[in-house]
Amino acid sequence: MNKYGSTKSNKKAYLVEDLSSIYSEAYQTIQVNIDLSSIDKPVKVFAITSPNPSEGKTTTACNLANLYAKQGKKVIIIDLDLRRSDVHRVLNVENRNGIVDYCSKKATLEEVIKSHDNLNIITAGKSTIFPNVIFKSKSLENLILQFREEYDYIILDTPPVLLVSDVLLLGQVVDGVIDVASIGNTKKSELIKSVKLLKDANVNVLGVVVTHDKLKKSYYYSKYQYSQKNH
Amino acid sequence: MNQEKDGLTLIDIWRIIKKNILIIIISTVIATAAAIVYAFVMVSPKYQANGSVLIDTSSKKETGTDSIIAGLRYVPTLNDYLYEEKFLTEVADDLTNKGFYDTDYIAKLKENNRFPTLLNSLKSNLSISNTENSLIVKIYFSSTEGEFAQAAVQSIINKITTISADEYELLSGVIKEASSASGYYSVNNGRTTYILIGFAGGLFIGLAIAFIKELTNNDIHSSNDVEKIVDAKVLGVIPDFENKKGEKDE
Numbered sequence: 505m506n507k508y509g510s511t512k513s514n515k516k517a518y519l520v521e522d523l524s525s526i527y528s529e530a531y532q533t534i535q536v537n538i539d540l541s542s543i544d545k546p547v548k549v550f551a552i553t554s555p556n557p558s559e560g561k562t563t564t565a566c567n568l569a570n571l572y573a574k575q576g577k578k579v580i581i582i583d584l585d586l587r588r589s590d591v592h593r594v595l596n597v598e599n600r601n602g603i604v605d606y607c608s609k610k611a612t613l614e615e616v617i618k619s620h621d622n623l624n625i626i627t628a629g630k631s632t633i634f635p636n637v638i639f640k641s642k643s644l645e646n647l648i649l650q651f652r653e654e655y656d657y658i659i660l661d662t663p664p665v666l667l668v669s670d671v672l673l674l675g676q677v678v679d680g681v682i683d684v685a686s687i688g689n690t691k692k693s694e695l696i697k698s699v700k701l702l703k704d705a706n707v708n709v710l711g712v713v714v715t716h717d718k719l720k721k722s723y724y725y726s727k728y729q730y731s732q733k734n735h
Numbered sequence: 736m737n738q739e740k741d742g743l744t745l746i747d748i749w750r751i752i753k754k755n756i757l758i759i760i761i762s763t764v765i766a767t768a769a770a771i772v773y774a775f776v777m778v779s780p781k782y783q784a785n786g787s788v789l790i791d792t793s794s795k796k797e798t799g800t801d802s803i804i805a806g807l808r809y810v811p812t813l814n815d816y817l818y819e820e821k822f823l824t825e826v827a828d829d830l831t832n833k834g835f836y837d838t839d840y841i842a843k844l845k846e847n848n849r850f851p852t853l854l855n856s857l858k859s860n861l862s863i864s865n866t867e868n869s870l871i872v873k874i875y876f877s878s879t880e881g882e883f884a885q886a887a888v889q890s891i892i893n894k895i896t897t898i899s900a901d902e903y904e905l906l907s908g909v910i911k912e913a914s915s916a917s918g919y920y921s922v923n924n925g926r927t928t929y930i931l932i933g934f935a936g937g938l939f940i941g942l943a944i945a946f947i948k949e950l951t952n953n954d955i956h957s958s959n960d961v962e963k964i965v966d967a968k969v970l971g972v973i974p975d976f977e978n979k980k981g982e983k984d985e
Contacts, residue, residue, distance in 0.1 A: 518976045526974060534971035541968065560973065682970060685961055691953040692964050699965045711970035714958045718975050 519594055520567050523574060531571050534564075534713055538682070541710045547679045548652055550710060551660040553671045553702075555694040557588065559686035560715030565661040566594040572657050573623035579657040580617070580624040584670065586635035589628030591661050595620045602629020607643040624655075635663075639673040648677045665698045672705035680710035687716045750956070755945030762941030763934060770933020774926035781924035782881035786888045787913040788813075788895060790870040794908040806870045809909055813872055814863050816906060817891065823854045823861075829890040835883050857887070871913050881919030888916035 520527040538547050552568075554561040562585065569581035582603055583591035592599035597618045603626050605611035610630070618625045638644060651658045660678065662671040671681060681702055685695045695712070702709050743751075752759065790806040790813065816822055827850075831841050836853075844850040865872045874891055878884040892912050900907040955961060958969045 527976070530971050530973050537968065537970040541970070563976075564973065683967065685955055687955055687957065687975075690955050692955055692960065693953055695955060695961065696964055699967055709967050711968035712961050712965065713970050713973065714955070714961055715973045716975045717957070717972045 518563060518567075519570060523571075527567070528571065531564075531567050534568060534682075535571065538680075538710060542679065542708075545679065547710065548656065549648055549658040549660070549678045551584070551662045551671055551674050551678050551681045552684060552713075553662045553665045553681055553698070554684035554686070555666045555690055555698040556664050557667070559664075559684050559690055560713070561585075561664075561684040562590045562594060562661050564682070564684050564713050564715065565659050566591060569623055569625075569657070569659045570595075570621070572659075573621060576622075577656040578624075578654065579659065580626065580651060580655050581659045581661065582626040583628040583661050584639070585661050585663045586628050586632060586638060586670075587663060587668070591625065592627040595623070595625055597625055597627060599627045599629060602627040603644070604629040604632050604638060606647070607638045607641045608632075609643075613647075635668070636670055636673065639670045645677050665701055666694060669701075672701065672707060675705050675707040678707075680708040682710050682713055684713045684715055687714060687718070689716065747959075751945055751949045752942070755941075755948065758944055758948075759938065759941035762944065763937035766937025766940065767930065767934045770930045770936075773933070774929040778924055778926060778929065779879040781877055781879060781922050782884050782919040783875055783877045783922045784881070784885040784888045784916050784919040785873060785875045786892045786916040787871050787873045788892060789911045789913040790872065790909055791911050792909055803870065806909075807868065809906065810865055810870070810872060813895070813906060813910065814865075816903065817861065817863055817874070817895065818858055820851070820854055822894065823857050824850075825894050826887065826890045827853060827857060829894065830883075830886060833886060833890075835886055860884075860887075861891070877922060885916045885919045892916065 518527075520531065522528060538550065541547065552561045552565040565581060569579050572579040581591060581595075583589045584603065585591075586604060589599065589602075592602075597620055601611040601616045603616065606613060606616045606626070606629070608630075616626050616629065618627065632638065648658060660674065662674065662681075665671050665683070674681070683695070683698055683702065699709055699712075790809045792802050792805045792809065827836065827841070830836050831838055841850070841853075844853055860877045862875045862877075863872060864875070874888055876884045876887040876891070878887065892915065895906070895910050896912050898907050898910065958972050961967075961969050
């Protein structure tokens, strides 16, 4: 169950483990394009959103974070999708203490940061009925500022922008936002509206990641392995 | 924000056709089948008969080359006269006398001033041809009834070859029968055309449905769609995940 109500599909998030797979190649391309999107000011903190749920933002966020970690970068991912947190499931860590607990001073930073294969993770933690309070809180803002000094990349998994306005509040704390669109699921009008909402809120849109591209079998030129994570 | 760019690329067109090939095929097959049924069940077979007349001006004291040249001058006049209402009325009366038209029916048409409609029907089924510089004029008549076509040709030949000076002095005595009405034979009644129209119509309808369906489809189909509609770079394209059981991912 999630607090967005019914979703379009009951899809599952996958974590790519084989770095030679075409999926890993695709995420590496995204990494390069993120770096190229802002040459003057390097992108360290970016949020990932999408117009609607189940379009691939958590998968994208977790796989980018995982890939950075495997490349030896210092990276932390924070699950800010407080109504439907999934990062802990994808990365197979406990959700006992998270960002909600930290911002409400129920847990220390050391208690909320978890590790998975060199990747640091802050899960959502305790559920809250006022998620936007977390987004507006000074604790979150200061935490991200602190992490800028300590990490190479800070990745924020955020809620769908057409359903809730949380991500619009992050404009000042992030270097940019990535919008995720799913082929066959995201409507053109929805993508247009989501990008417009972000730009109208003075959020720097780094670009769009397109998911669920149906490739022909002949394109699968290498074997790959992946782990399936359930919602 | 970019407005969606106008126009389809060839790749877009091919993708739309490929995606909706079943609709296109079904539409084409149904329309073609309907056209075949119509062509063979609803459209009556058509028959034709023909005959010919010769222009001979020797009775006008023209001889030799002069006769030929003079005769050629009669050809256009003859062609026009055969379509004249006065002449066709005589042909219709002749066919009525032979039982091909009901006498009462003809009388009623004349009474109601609808006789010209019948004459127009005769006119539309009549065709004349002659080779350049030839004094032979061929007469063709088409009808859904073969015997009627044959009788109409013979009636025309009979009437034109016996035209009196009172009726038309110029042509009187000049037109001779070259060959009497042939037996009737089947001609193309347009079945092939109907079938082709059905095929083309079905194909067009199928394509129209496919393109309307796709162009009103609001879904994103590829990264190209994204680039066309938003002022944002495509950072990457992630393939669809499938696990061993074929389930899709988020």
